[in-house]
């Protein structure tokens with residue numbers, strides 16, 4: 001059976017897990033904590049990052065690469081649009097989620113989840129407050145303008161953009177924050193729909209059971 005190396009609180013590991021759940025693909029999760037990876041892991045992941053997908057001798061790092069590979073290897077259900085512009089938008093949203101959203105939310109996640117839940121230490125609330133009032137709002141403003149009134153981010157079907165956004169919404173939730181629906185109503189409603197998706201809700205329940213809030 002294929003193996004996914006990594007731990008789920010990583011947004012990129014969770015992204016691959018959501019994607020595989022949507023496709024109904026079985027795998028084993030091999031826990032590898034990012035940061036201080038074992039020597040042997042460096043052969044699988046030259047950048048020393050999780051996730052890594054392994055199927056026998058075949059190994060692929062990077063969530064975006066893994067998802068694109070899995071789409072080709074297991075086309076049904078399709079999670080990427082086929083029409084060129086829709087595909088372009090979906091790939092852009094995936095990139096934006098992986099880079100900008102993860103970047104602005106990670107300090108919040110690190111303080112509230114890594115510091116407080118995992119290490120049982122006090123979180124730097126001033127840092128969280130600063131992040132949530134300065135760097136996060138412009139990102140939410142952009143997403144509010146792009147979020148669909150109903151349904152999914154690109155086209156009619158749940159897809160890679162929703163997978164990539166979904167894992168960042170869980171990242172925010174682990175950071176103990178929500179999207180203010182009075183300021184960003186479309187985004188808040190979209191995030192709620194995404195978080196209610198079975199593939200995501202199941203992982204959230206698993207993660208919250210494994211790492212109870214402090």
Ligand SMILES: N[C@@H](CCC(=O)N[C@@H](CS)C(=O)NCC(=O)O)C(=O)O
Nearest residue numbers: 010012034035049050051062063064
């Ligand atoms: N672009 C990569 C990013 C992966 C990534 O940054 N993973 C983090 C964990 S969330 C990691 O392994 N960090 C360890 C390090 O940078 O040394 C992907 O999409 O998989």
